[in-house]
Amino acid sequence: KNNLILAMDIMELQKAEKVCETIGNQIDTIKIGYPLTLAEGIKTIKIFKENYNYQIICDYKVADIPATNSKIAEQTFKNGADGIITHGFVGEDSVKACQxxxxxxxxxxxxxxxxxxxxxxxxxQKDADEIAKMGVEMGIKNYVAPATRINRLKEIREIVGKDSFIISPGVGKQGGEAKKTLEYANAIIVGRSIYESENPKKATEDIIKSTK
Ligand code: BMP
Known part of the structure; x- marks a missing residue:
């Protein structure tokens, strides 16, 4: 639908659902991480899928030994996630378990x-290029890279190539700019600038406008 993913780091399901009701179908993908999952449980994935028809990317920054990574990924997908974010620094075997x-x-x-x-x-940052290269070798198509350092985002794009899909957090509160980020990323991830806003609907509209 568009290239904006909402980072749903609200720690109360009711408040999170309120934000969804206000912004409605302006977005179609949300990212759920530890804040909401630890507060309200893994059931939140299905709630957002069923009630709002969103795609869910689970951001549990999976970073363990392969056997444990595999279990975490299993539970995440079993509970309805459409995607999972894994750390690369743990190495190929751990990433492969998630893959x-x-x-x-x-x-x-x-x-x-x-x-x-x-x-x-x-x-x-020291290992990031190597992590991206490992991803390419492994045939991984989706990446997370920072909106706060455009030069680094650009370098990661060069490594992973134009056909890979990069989602980029750090727009808004962390200082990144939406339009600039989208020169190198396929989608931006925005959290606080939307859900902490007095008017999340308008904040979302403004961000979408600023990308045009
Ligand atoms: P915010 O727009 O409120 O800064 O939120 C950014 C989101 O992206 C948060 O969920 C954060 O955990 C996540 N994130 C990030 O900010 N930087 C990264 O490098 C990786 C992330 O997943």
């Missing part, structure tokens, strides 16, 4: 190459 589960359920795997916050520069 195999995604294939088994015919769902999407998103490989996180590098994070958007300032602290990521010290460790994660």
């Amino acid at each position: 195999d589960k995604a294939d088994e359920y015919n769902k999407d795997l998103f490989l996180l190459t590098e994070m958007s916050h300032p602290g990521a520069k010290r460790f994660l």
